[in-house]
Amino acid sequence: MTQRQRCGSRRVFLTLGGLTLLSGCAGERRPAPGPTPGTHPPSSPPASPPPSSPPSRRIPVQKEPRYVVPASSARKGSKVVALTLDDGPDPTYTPQVLAILRKYHVTATFFVIGKSAAAHPDLIRSLVDAGHAVGTHTWSHANLSNLPAPKVRHEIRRAVETVTATTGRMPDLFRAPYGSWSRTVFQECAAMGQTSIAWDVDPRDWDTPGSQHISSRVLDQVGNRSIVLNHDGGGDRSQTVQALRHFVPVLIDSGYKFVGV
Numbered sequence: 001m002t003q004r005q006r007c008g009s010r011r012v013f014l015t016l017g018g019l020t021l022l023s024g025c026a027g028e029r030r031p032a033p034g035p036t037p038g039t040h041p042p043s044s045p046p047a048s049p050p051p052s053s054p055p056s057r058r059i060p061v062q063k064e065p066r067y068v069v070p071a072s073s074a075r076k077g078s079k080v081v082a083l084t085l086d087d088g089p090d091p092t093y094t095p096q097v098l099a100i101l102r103k104y105h106v107t108a109t110f111f112v113i114g115k116s117a118a119a120h121p122d123l124i125r126s127l128v129d130a131g132h133a134v135g136t137h138t139w140s141h142a143n144l145s146n147l148p149a150p151k152v153r154h155e156i157r158r159a160v161e162t163v164t165a166t167t168g169r170m171p172d173l174f175r176a177p178y179g180s181w182s183r184t185v186f187q188e189c190a191a192m193g194q195t196s197i198a199w200d201v202d203p204r205d206w207d208t209p210g211s212q213h214i215s216s217r218v219l220d221q222v223g224n225r226s227i228v229l230n231h232d233g234g235g236d237r238s239q240t241v242q243a244l245r246h247f248v249p250v251l252i253d254s255g256y257k258f259v260g261v
């Protein structure tokens with residue numbers, strides 16, 4: 001089976017007015033977007049910029065998000081998988097996830113919500129200190145497909161600035177809430193140097209189907225170069241934590257190496 005066939009069979013999506021809505025996060029409820037942003041001239045970000053300083057590192061505009069790990073990250077003779085966690089940081093669940101990852105000596109990519117990152121800078125720093133990658137997931141978990149470009153820009157920029165100010169490094173990975181991508185999102189991401197990252201394995205843990213279901217869905221769907229979606233915030237994630245305890249060691253025993261997205 002080709003990579004494209006494999007991905008196509010796994011993704012659950014609807015096409016609405018040119019937008020691709022993937023199933024992740026679909027059951028979440030989040031507060032309304034923040035206030036209307038101001039506009040700022042672009043400049044190169046210092047190590048710890050003030051909140052109003054916009055990140056600027058333009059990259060080519062993507063036509064679609066990345067669904068699988070790049071072939072360049074594949075390793076000869078072994079399978080690779082990228083574990084991703086959205087909607088944190090959460091003071092209850094993020095430390096539990098970190099403990100599991102630490103136990104098995106694997107790293108993951110956390111797509112954090114700006115508001116939560118601002119409320120829990122210690123958790124953001126603990127992610128970085130443990131060697132995990134931190135991307136952003138908007139400021140307020142807004143559905144970007146409903147917003148004009150300036151608000152899309154604000155949602156992305158404010159989260160990027162918060163993580164930059166907290167860690168001293170500008171994140172460069174972005175995931176749209178609800179998998180709600182649009183050309184505007186890709187354009188704004190490109191202007192801020194943000195690569196858009198989706199997934200090809202969604203166990204729908206946000207729908208709390210039970211830890212066994214979450215784990216079996218991951219193990220049934222995963223393949224070489226998969227990007228697996230899970231959540232460490234946004235609700236009761238005890239089932240996700242329990243599922244991770246099961247499927248992470250199974251993946252390791254199956255020969256998978258954990259890599260970045």
Ligand SMILES: [Zn+2]
Pocket residue numbers: 025028086087137141177178
């Ligand atoms: Zn989300």
